Amino acid sequence: MEAQRTIQRLIDHITFGHGIHLFLQVLLLEFASVFLTFQFSSSLLLQISNPNFFIGVYAATSVIFLGILIMFTAKMRKRTFSPPLQQVRRLTISILGYIAASGVVITFGYLLLILATTGRTGIDRLDYVFSVMLTTLFAALLAVGYHARVVDKQPDRETITGTVTAWQDSLAWVNEDDRSHAKQDAYDEFTDRMNDLSELLSNAKTVHGRQLRRDFEAWRDDFETHSELSKETIIKGQGENKNERLEQEHQKLESIQRRLRIIAGEQK
Structure with a gap:
């Protein structure tokens, strides 16, 4: 059971809680399109007469695609209710x-199918750099596509914070x-905000994120059984x-508050 939870926590780093099947759908769409793309790209590579120039272009383009990948994965983690995913090292x-x-x-x-069908017997530096560019390109497309498919359905960052x-x-x-x-009015306001938070965490x-939701609901149920003085x-x-x-x-309240502050970006 614990091993399964550990695996699921690792999967959350790329699915952000929306299920591996949706991630695989986007990945398979990429895989299907790669053949059409590479049929053109492989012949283009064979005609390059100035490889050093294209190595520089491909390297610079890879950096741009990497920036897009970082931007969208950062946006996705910020719309989860997982405190660990807010950490920079988890973004990595x-x-x-x-x-x-x-x-x-x-x-x-590319490396196995396309190069094999062209009769190439070796892979040079241009092939490696081109492969890196394609890898960052498809990683960025995967992040953008996955973001559009599932993450946009989550509450936005402003709503969460x-x-x-x-x-x-x-x-x-x-x-x-x-x-x-004023105290009764403030308590009524607290009750309303607690309902809002409960509704927000239902999106975990x-x-x-689901553990935080369970902890909050359990604490809330116990809290509401007490007298005002005990509260x-x-x-x-x-x-x-x-x-x-x-x-x-x-x-328990302090633990919940600490995790919520991390999610809201108020604490690291």
């Missing part, structure tokens, strides 16, 4: 995953004067004489 894993998937297409579609921030701010209802009407697709204690925390149950719920 996502990028390498897309490059590896595209590398499979290029290896079989706005909803999380509004709920965090609404926790300040505990600081209002107990005898004022990744392993860590304030859960949010504020306690002094030396601690109620063990309330302290545990306070710690």
Whole structure:
């Protein structure tokens, strides 16, 4: 079970929780188109008389495609509810995953099939650089295509950060004067923002995102069973004489807040 969860967490780096089957659909569409593209490209390579010039062009183009890949994978991870995926090093894993998937297409579609059919007996430096360019191109196309197919259905970045921030701010209802009407109004606002956050987290697709949603809903269910005074204690925390149950719920709240701050970009 744990091994399965570990595998799923790794897959989340390229699917961002939307399922490997959708990712494979986009990848297979690329694989189908690679043959038509390479039938033209292979003959073009044989006619190149100034390979050094084209090596520079292909290398520069690869950098551009890599930039597009980074931009779209970064956008996709920012629209997940997985705190680990917000880390820069996890972005590197996502990028390498897309490059590896595209590398499979290029290896079989170009290096093995196209070059083999042209009767070439060796692969020179131009072929390598051209292969790198094609790999980054198809990795970028894969990221763009996958983004358009599934990720655009997720709440946008502004909605995520706005909803999380509004709920965090609404926790300040505990600081209002107990005898004022403002406290009840602030508590009602907190309840509304909690409903908004619950609805937002219902969009969680990744392993860590779904865990955050379960943790929040479990904490919320327990929280709503308490009296108003206990609710304030859960949010504020306690002094030396601690109620063990309330302290545990306070710690759960802090854990949820920490993960939400990471998702909202307020904490690394």
